[in-house]
Amino acid sequence: MRFAFDAEQLEFRDAARNLLEKECPASAVRAAWSNDTGRVWGLWDRLVEMGLFELDEVDSILVLEETGRACVPEPVVEAWALQRSDATLALDHTPFALYADTAGVVLVQRDEDLVGASMGERRVSVDGTRRLFEVHDDGDVVTDLELGVVADRAALAAAAQLVGLAQQMLDMSVAYVAQREQFGKPVGSFQAVKHHLADAALRLEFARPCVHRAAWVLANDPDDAQDAVSLAKAQASEAALLVARKALQVHGAIGYTVEYDLHMWIKRSWALAAAWGDAGWHRNRVKNALLKGRTTDA
């Protein structure tokens, strides 16, 4: 038993972080809020070139976290779930297809299959980069990927992004409260503020290993990964929602404005916590497994 990444995986993460700092700074995310595509021009090709959609779950999970940390406005979850860079996806529990207007192919769940879909009405997300569309399951079966595995991969990718989003919101908050002064000292020196951020760090610390572990289970035993994925998505969703709430609170009024960057991370967290099965959906799946007597012994 060894629960750690190897040097190559960590280097790949660092390379992704460097790339995203350059190609997807907060200003690029902000621009995607008001441009025609909701995306960052040229970024998708760079992510494809990195091989993100070809690597296995353990090799790519840290990079997925980085795409959350940078609040990347691209169909990363969908393409990674489908292992194809030209596609987006909608499922029964996540019914609107992200970027259906710019993705090459739209796949949608019809009963236990994935079929081609045509695009319907635009739906407006709280996250201004997320261009969501209703879809119609009027196409043919176009993939032999198993629906359950695709759904689990999507949930895991979203969980990884939520961990990255939470880390960035926590880092932003720590930096802010260390420099913002009231009563003649940094607000981060007040215990009430410290305890908010300690709570945020706590939830995140115990969500991240669940995500990494689920990546390993999906890579090694994809047909029996439901419990591990549900643990990861439930913990990551709860963590990101809590960190978002704490981040907003410790920023005070500056966080409660669209002129400051934090809101983009908060809204992405709300969106991804709700998509691909929210925490309650995944706890319910674990509940049913527990009632059947299953547990997730390694």
Place this chain on the structure above:
Amino acid sequence: MDLRFTESEEAFRAEARAWLDANVPHELPSGDTRDGFALHLDWERKLFDDRWAVVSWPKEYGRREASLIEWLIFEEEYYRAGGPQRVTQNGIFLLAPTVFEFGTKEQQDRILPRMAGAEDLWCQGWSEPNAGSDLAGIKSTARRDEGGWRLTGQKTWTTRGAFCTHLFGLFRTDPEAQRHRGMSYFLVPLDAEGVTVRGFGRLDGDEGFAEVFFEDVFVPDGDVLGEVNKGWNVAMATTGSERGLTLRSPGRFMATAARLVELWKSQPEPSIDDDVVACWMDAEAYRWQTYATVARLMDGAKAGAEASLTKLFWSELDVRLHETALRLLGPDAELEGPWMKGFEFALAGPIYAGTNEIQRNVVAERVLGLPR
């Protein structure tokens, strides 16, 4: 990354499981009463005789030299089999790591085997009536004397102090020094002249607490652990153990969560479903966070301030596990039973080993780097 246990780890698990299933005593009374404590010592000595008392200790002390992973496996199996709280824990999990790190060879040889064999029973003498969260505010002193020191003062909240034979504690050796400086770490037999121990009831009524009075108690130089006046640093090495890994391995909470799930299945209550499942999932999360931490430790990292995150998580999870069980029990919750007993015990978790308020300060200042 490989989350499969190796063949030898699986073999270790199988051996531990077989032995524990055959030997774990059921229906032992609380180890925090005088009579119960004696029965627990029989169990501790049985563990020792078959080399299961301190599985991770070096071979030269006759043990298994188990890896950290194997130690976690042993703990999982121990609590899965229904093994009782270890009455030796403050010695083997708190003092022993400090003796291994700071003790002389002579001290190690003299102290560790008798500790492992439950011949010497160790309690912790840190808190004082006016120094709890503010441990650096202790007042008990040690005055230089021929060949040793004379201890005077009072310690309190000493767990199982009324039944133990020895105490490890902090005393001020330099009266001029302030706060964290000028303390030393002493090892004291409780039958020494001038020591008075008074046991008293904890929240659950058991005589699990004691206060210990010292009046000019002589301790020879050989029973100072680590350097004189460096006791704070020596003690902090122990708090890392107490808050984190060694005292509270995931096995205990996984076993409690499994019992909670069984209780819930036997008396389902739909309004509590989600809380039961959330508790169970948090126990799993604690397990995986621990395996990740162990991998870092095996790569040479030191357990640092992150132990405060661990302490917050397990102590608050333990309370929730028991609260949820009591809600499932409904009107039976108030009746004496293992869940109420466990609940009362769990409520101590957010208080001892540094209150959770102190832990949140540590996380904010030393993990996140916020200004003091």
